[in-house]
Amino acid sequence: MYFRDVLDESDEILHVKYQLIYTVGAQQQVHTGAKRCRNYHRKDKQIILSFILKPNSSIDDLNNNFSDHQIQLFLILRGLLLSDVLFIALKKRHRVNYGINSNHHFKRLMAVPFRAKDVASDRTEFGHPDVALILTHLSYYSSVLNDQQLLKCFHRLSEEKDPTLIYDQWISYDEKDQISSSIQEWKSVNLRHNQQRIHFLFPTFRNNMLVINYFLNNFVFPREAK
Structure with a gap:
């Protein structure tokens, strides 16, 4: 015996502004997964922006400069803009319409719907994966990382093949002359040094x-962005 679900007015009820979840099959990572966050050189950014923002631009303009995987990322971003996903997400208010559930009994680290200021809706989540990803980014950008989350990042960094390269990128994000000389180089960082962590390391990178x-790419999205 076979069963089939029929959705009336599906173009409306499946719109990204509604948080309905229809699951089929096993959980899978969202398309391109954690690699959605990536940094590009200034010249490359100009090419990417031209492709995303110009309606008549073609994929052929990118093939000689980017891999197929990177082009998929650009197409996703283009879709976020053309399908109003980004617009709908940005209209929501942090800690009022969405945020991170701070209840220690709640195990998820991604953003969830809020029903009032600082009041998360119980046992709910955003049904559209791209809306959930965007609001999760915005939540952490607004609320920053706590000490435990930062410590996880630095412990993971110490296990990387080239932690110095990654750390230098982190340092270059801020004005170097505003960063204490004691932490400007990875080799100078001592995670066991309590004073260095509290007064210099964590305030700088929070x-x-x-x-x-x-943090999102290593501890949140691989586990929850499915």
Whole structure:
């Protein structure tokens, strides 16, 4: 015996502004997964922006400069703009319409719907994956990382093949002359040094967008963006 669901007015009820979830099959990572966050050189950014913002631009303009995987990322961003996903997400208010549930019994780290200021809706989540990803980014950019989350990032960084390269990128995000000389180089960082962590390391990187992206890509999206 076979069963089939029929959705009346599906173009309306499946719109991204509604949080309905229709699951089929096993959980999978969203398309391109955690690699949605990436940094590009200035020249490349101009080419990317031209492709995304010009309606008549062609994929052929990118093939000689970017891989197929990168082009998929650009197409996703183009879709976010053309389908009003980004517009709908940006209309929501942090800690009023969405945010991170701070209840320690709630195990998810991604943004969830809020029903009032600082009041998360119980056992709910955003049904559209791209809306959830955008609002999760905005939540962490607004609320920054706590000490425990930062410590996770630095422990993971110490396990990377080239932690110095990644750390230099983090440092370059801010004005170097405003950063204590004691932490300007990765080799000078001592995670066991309590005073260095509290007074220099954590205050410097708490709201660093690259560090926040690193946390999301390593500890949030691989587990929850499905």
